[in-house]
Ligand SMILES: *[C@@H]1O[C@H](CO)[C@@H](O)[C@H](O)[C@H]1NC(C)=O
């Protein structure tokens with residue numbers, strides 16, 4: 015969420031200046047505000063490529079090899095260039111063939127003292143120590159100067175990554191540079207998020223900056239909330255991945271090299287080490303699973319979490335919230351989960367409830383009623399805790415008692431400004447942080463005495479700060495921004511910490527505030543609008559190094575706190591800021607987008623990044639847009655597109671027009687149509703989540719994942735596969751009722767009519783697509799389990815029987831799977847159902863494990879060119895079937911318990 019007040023503040027500040035009767039205090043505030051606005055840039059150096067390229071590089075010596083590893087010492091190979099600070103003179107190189115498809119290349123200071131991403135934030139995968147001869151990719155190198163390349167071996171060997179003498183390795187105190195110049199011209203590069211650019215990244219003159227930032231309206235070409243230094247590069251010869259495990263701020267520059275006619279990727283990193291993983295693929299989905307082996311596979315989601323969610327900032331009170339739930343029911347739109355933003359808090363303080371507007375006893379009754387109706391409730395939790403000394407505010411008092419807040423050098427709390435005014439921030443590195451956070455959750459969200467939530471929504475965890483660096487007067491800023499000021503009637507004790515953060519830095523030692531290399535953050539400096547980067551966390555890690563981890567560390571603590579509340583139940587947490595690996599614990603929404611057509615279209619690229627590259631598949635954009643006023647047409651389109659995003663939540667900003675789906679009859683119809691498809695497919699996508707949890711298989715697939723040889727697909731990010739086989743091609747044009755889509759050369763079938771549609775590898779114009787429909791096709795080669803119909807809650811849905819849809823591919827065969835478990839438990843205590851379907855030569859076979867009380871009620875065979883003479887279930891003829899020669903569909907009405915394997919045969 016963004017702070018609307020900031021806009022007003024700027025205007026106020028101007029009018030203060032022109033007023034003739036300025037009070038002294040006002041002048042001070044205006045000046046303070048002005049000072050905050052001037053871009054501090056001392057110490058920043060601006061080196062040219064020529065200067066960088068004249069650096070000496072390193073020489074490798076003492077090379078030691080085993081069949082699966084190589085180590086060497088790297089020594090500075092000439093006069094230090096000291097472009098952005100002192101060059102390190104000796105480094106260590108460690109290369110390990112960890113699996114047949116993964117090489118780990120680690121270049122670090124030889125003393126091993128530099129910061130590395132802590133093991134408990136991202137545990138490193140074990141190495142299987144595979145013989146290099148068995149690996150699909152190889153590490154090759156020269157010693158003087160040290161350069162290296164990663165080569166795909168096989169029939170045709172090709173260079174995937176290659177450093178060179180002309181672009182030497184630079185390893186300085188606060189600047190690391192590594193550049194590969196060997197990518198093909200106009201390389202197809204994906205990843206390096208979080209960004210709101212196209213899914214396939216621009217590849218000339220392009221800079222991706224990684225530095226967590228509260229980024230209202232999520233502008234393209236800027237650093238956003240989270241950080242995922244992984245890219246996939248795709249060629250028709252194969253896909254590979256490169257992951258730089260580093261949490262420091264960085265610019266990754268992508269360019270076309272005119273001299274060599276290649277694409278280059280250049281890392282410019284302001285700290286840490288070069289910890290690289292190369293992933294061989296060769297299929298795009300294999301790169302995804304190989305990346306999951308490093309960062310962890312995604313957490314399993316609760317079944318209900320795939321239902322429809324409703325939220326907004328600005329629900330005034332609990333009666334208002336209840337009316338929204340009631341209006342959804344009245345409109346017949348299946349609402350699964352209601353959410354509440356910071357509105358419920360007392361003066362916007364985290365872990366507090368407003369006794370007048372959201373009284374506890376009423377809220378408890380409301381939540382119980384929701385639960386009784388099979389619905390769910392999620393509430394916002396912000397990391398920043400209101401600075402409220404001596405006010406009997408438990409979240410503050412306990413954090414102080416536990417020493418669990420971030421502190422500046424002299425030991426006083428770091429003060430920022432967020433929703434409640436002046437705030438402090440938890441230090442997730444502190445040994446008491448887990449207990450503190452879990453304690454707050456178990457007390458405030460106690461199912462018996464507090465708010466019995468079903469999930470947690472965590473926001474502002476970059477961490478956000480509304481006060482510009484150096485934030486010399488947080489109290490003044492809180493007042494200026496109209497945020498609840500600290501209670502004036504009881505002033506803090508004489509020794510209360512008032513923090514005036516220092517702006518100057520001593521000449522020696524690293525400059526943690528203004529490093530010589532200035533990454534291209536869209537904020538004025540590293541510390542601007544967040545916690546100061548010179549803060550030292552418990553244990554000595556600086557915010558400079560760990561800034562990009564704050565959101566992920568909060569995510570894990572929140573996950574653990576929910577687990578402590580309800581042991582054994584999969585925690586449902588949706589976060590804004592993420593780092594590599596966050597998906598193994600939490601889901602993510604795409605942040606503060608805007609209700610306009612470009613954001614609607616771009617939400618596909620946003621989801622694809624998280625669901626297919628970063629291994630955080632529980633992802634979705636704010637449906638109908640967060641900021642600004644949505645139009646009926648846009649909300650209708652978005653209600654339908656959003657139904658094919660993994661996380662499906664309508665969310666809106668304070669002050670914007672109401673946009674619940676029931677507000678317009680057309681949007682209600684659009685939503686109902688799409689929810690009906692989504693709910694019938696719920697077990698299909700739940701199965702995809704289970705598969706993702708097992709091995710990292712992508713839950714959404716860009717077209718090129720399925721057609722890696724078809725160049726036309728490489729840049730497509732307005733169409734995608736939901737799961738493996740449901741092609742979604744929304745109308746993308748503003749207020750349009752037609753769309754031109756690409757259909758690869760393959761069999762497709764319309765999702766609603768089942769009629770075959772032949773893809774020919776060309777564009778297809780779909781005219782007359784009303785605002786209540788979205789083109790959805792089944793890809794040939796799939797067996798899709800559908801629930802027989804939609805339902806009002808996912809609990810009801812789980813009672814319904816199945817329809818199995820067989821959609822043969824070009825070769826006449828098809829396959830699919832179905833996973834059913836209790837939908838909530840981490841460890842299943844009852845037997846689960848895990849069925850493989852395969853179809854060939856007229857016979858559908860279901861095998862696997864069966865423990866469901868649901869039945870298969872219908873089997874539909876698509877693309878059947880003649881009426882079958884017989885239909886047999888387990889060898890027994892059945893008579894209740896029909897054939898539609900126009901649509902080429904055989905529909906058999908059956909009653910097959912999902913308690914054993916079965917066959918269905920067309921004769
Ligand atoms: C650095 O150089 C670029 C390109 O010459 C220029 O646009 C930029 O303003 C310079 N920045 C500083 C801080 O000198």
Ligand SMILES: *[C@@H]1O[C@H](CO)[C@@H](O)[C@H](O)[C@H]1NC(C)=O
Pocket residue numbers: 154155156165171
């Ligand atoms: C490996 O590097 C050496 C130079 O050190 C070079 O001669 C050789 O061709 C390289 N191998 C491959 C497969 O590129």
Ligand SMILES: *[C@@H]1O[C@H](CO)[C@@H](O)[C@H](O)[C@H]1NC(C)=O
Pocket residue numbers: 334337338341
């Ligand atoms: C609920 O619907 C009623 C009847 O249409 C309407 O008057 C009311 O404003 C709606 N309230 C909310 C919160 O949607």
Ligand SMILES: *[C@@H]1O[C@H](CO)[C@@H](O)[C@H](O)[C@H]1NC(C)=O
Pocket residue numbers: 415416417445446
């Ligand atoms: C942890 O919190 C306890 C009080 O709850 C405190 O006594 C102890 O000093 C804290 N630990 C550290 C390392 O600050």
Ligand SMILES: *[C@@H]1O[C@H](CO)[C@@H](O)[C@H](O)[C@H]1NC(C)=O
Pocket residue numbers: 422424425426511512513514515516
């Ligand atoms: C700690 O340092 C801050 C400036 O960073 C200052 O405002 C504050 O007064 C200091 N607190 C104490 C207790 O010295």
Ligand SMILES: *[C@@H]1O[C@H](CO)[C@@H](O)[C@H](O)[C@H]1NC(C)=O
Pocket residue numbers: 642643669670671
């Ligand atoms: C949205 O609509 C409301 C109510 O009509 C209006 O007050 C507000 O200014 C509009 N916002 C924008 C960004 O147009």
Ligand SMILES: *[C@@H]1O[C@H](CO)[C@@H](O)[C@H](O)[C@H]1NC(C)=O
Pocket residue numbers: 343346804805806
């Ligand atoms: C949802 O409930 C309404 C009654 O409130 C009912 O008319 C409707 O058929 C139900 N929808 C589904 C999909 O079951």
Ligand SMILES: CC(=O)N[C@H]1CO[C@@H](CO)[C@@H](O)[C@@H]1O
Pocket residue numbers: 209210231232233604605606607608612613614615616617618619620621635636
């Ligand atoms: C711009 C923006 O869109 N913000 C979020 C909202 O949804 C999509 C795109 O709109 C995401 O990619 C983005 O990060």
